[in-house]
Amino acid sequence: MGGDFLNGAVIGGAVAAVVLLAMVLFRKPVKCAGCGAEQPKFRKPASGSQAMWGGTTCAGCGAELDAKGNLKTR
Template sequence: MSIFKHLKFKVNFKKKYCPKCNEEQPKIRKPKGWQEILWGGNTCRNCGCKMDRLGNEREK
């Protein structure tokens, strides 16, 4: 039994696009706040839309 079984890292390697403006998002991101640092996600450089790590629009 693995001691790391309870850790489930969810990493998305697929291309992500902004849900509002359809701009392709970079694979390497610069987090804009603590929520993005801890849980992943991105802020679109084109329109400022905040996304979760899967590319869905995030509630504020």
């Protein structure tokens, strides 16, 4: 019935959310290539591309980093 389908969608969404959360929680912290500072897991993206690609701005030295902690050259 329709109700079963709805329940499946809700459960599937919850599982996806838990998997995503686990990926964030168990990910190794990104270290800045410039100063070695560990970046917080839950960062506030400074731009749309950071939100999209996971880059961050170093909390220690202010350098722009990509998702793996490499310095971005522009």
